[in-house]
Amino acid sequence: MSLINKPKVFYKPNSPNAMKLGTRFIKNLSERGIVVIVWLAVFAAASVFSLSCTRFKYNKSTSPDNGGPSHASAKPELFLPKPGDITSAKSGDVFKPWDEKDIVVTKFIKLTDSLGGSYESIGKSSTSPRSSYSKPWDIVLFKYGNPTKPAILVDAHMHGNEFHGYEVLYTIIKWLLSGNDDYAKNILENNYILVIPCLNYRWSRGNFNIDPRMTVTGPSDLEKNGVNLNRNFGPRHDSTFLDKDSYGGKFPDSENESKALISAWEKYHPKVYWNLHQGAVPYTSCTASTPVQLIIANKIKDIYGTIQGKLGVDSVNMATFRISNHFSTGLAVSGASSMGSVGFLTEVYKSWRNYDDIRSSLNNGLQYKQYKALFIASCLMIQE
Numbered sequence: 476m477s478l479i480n481k482p483k484v485f486y487k488p489n490s491p492n493a494m495k496l497g498t499r500f501i502k503n504l505s506e507r508g509i510v511v512i513v514w515l516a517v518f519a520a521a522s523v524f525s526l527s528c529t530r531f532k533y534n535k536s537t538s539p540d541n542g543g544p545s546h547a548s549a550k551p552e553l554f555l556p557k558p559g560d561i562t563s564a565k566s567g568d569v570f571k572p573w574d575e576k577d578i579v580v581t582k583f584i585k586l587t588d589s590l591g592g593s594y595e596s597i598g599k600s601s602t603s604p605r606s607s608y609s610k611p612w613d614i615v616l617f618k619y620g621n622p623t624k625p626a627i628l629v630d631a632h633m634h635g636n637e638f639h640g641y642e643v644l645y646t647i648i649k650w651l652l653s654g655n656d657d658y659a660k661n662i663l664e665n666n667y668i669l670v671i672p673c674l675n676y677r678w679s680r681g682n683f684n685i686d687p688r689m690t691v692t693g694p695s696d697l698e699k700n701g702v703n704l705n706r707n708f709g710p711r712h713d714s715t716f717l718d719k720d721s722y723g724g725k726f727p728d729s730e731n732e733s734k735a736l737i738s739a740w741e742k743y744h745p746k747v748y749w750n751l752h753q754g755a756v757p758y759t760s761c762t763a764s765t766p767v768q769l770i771i772a773n774k775i776k777d778i779y780g781t782i783q784g785k786l787g788v789d790s791v792n793m794a795t796f797r798i799s800n801h802f803s804t805g806l807a808v809s810g811a812s813s814m815g816s817v818g819f820l821t822e823v824y825k826s827w828r829n830y831d832d833i834r835s836s837l838n839n840g841l842q843y844k845q846y847k848a849l850f851i852a853s854c855l856m857i858q859e
Contacts, residue, residue, distance in 0.1 A: 563678035570695035572638035590652035598735025628745040630671035640751025708810030746857035748811035759796035762818040
């Protein structure tokens with residue numbers, strides 16, 4: 476009779492038959508188990524070897540953070556302005572943007588959903604009973620590339636009526652996601668690109684938080700000035716009340732928009748932070764307050780001209796930047812540097828006009844090539 480037909484014999488621990496049958500069973504199992512163990516060992520070794528040789532490859536159709544299937548089912552619910560919610564250029568065509576402020580984030584969402592990436596809310600906009608705007612909209616951070624690699628964070632519309640920076644930023648990201656050149660492929664595989672296209676929803680230099688002592692009116696939406704976000708950051712914040720558009724708030728990092736940006740710095744630890752502005756003769760300044768930051772900044776500066784040349788900028792028109800290890804009063808680049816990032820501030824263009832020749836330069840002309848080169852150089856020089 477088989478062991479299965481005589482279960483009582485098997486369960487008597489002191490039975491001689493049980494001892495023999497148990498010994499035979501264990502021997503048979505061990506002999507067969509050797510083959511299984513050998514196969515498992517071979518499979519495990521092959522798997523380890525395969526993983527050690529695998530290199531990250533950007534794939535927008537499969538990677539959750541690049542707009543793949545997982546991202547499609549995990550889109551955040553966002554409260555955003557609708558067309559007509561934000562009034563711009565009450566004072567005429569000087570501050571009239573190419574893209575109205577209430578569509579800039581949705582335009583980035585459409586680009587991201589189409590070409591790959593993900594996004595999240597990092598905070599809410601400011602509001603004030605002294606402003607006609609009382610809706611706390613989501614401040615949205617967009618993410619592209621490889622989340623395991625060094626990050627660069629770029630923002631626009633910190634001063635809400637400065638739309639040239641947003642224009643060049645959108646064009647660079649569109650190139651990055653749709654271009655097939657070696658620079659784009661390298662960056663998507665070896666960097667994490669973080670973008671805030673609209674930090675300040677108000678169509679003015681300041682935000683919606685209007686101090687009751689303020690009497691000066693902003694030139695673009697003709698409402699009382701709010702807090703100038705690029706004077707609100709530590710470590711050298713000035714809390715003195717200024718009845719003008721450079722008022723930096725009652726204390727450092729007091730504004731919702733500032734807190735949202737700081738939360739992104741704390742969460743993603745970008746190696747480089749790039750802050751886009753307009754209204755002055757185009758230039759870029761760099762804040763690097765530690766020896767490590769100075770090394771990165773100088774590496775970027777060393778390669779910046781070479782990349783401009785490869786993009787078609789002649790030697791006469793090549794841009795450069797100065798590097799400082801000192802903090803400036805309330806500037807975002809100072810706040811970023813104090814938290815570990817090399818900070819770049821770029822004045823994209825000297826005008827607030829919406830002329831076609833300006834847009835052309837920002838989309839495919841000299842300015843675009845200069846800023847694209849700075850973006851590429853920054854990404855390459857922070858790669859591990």
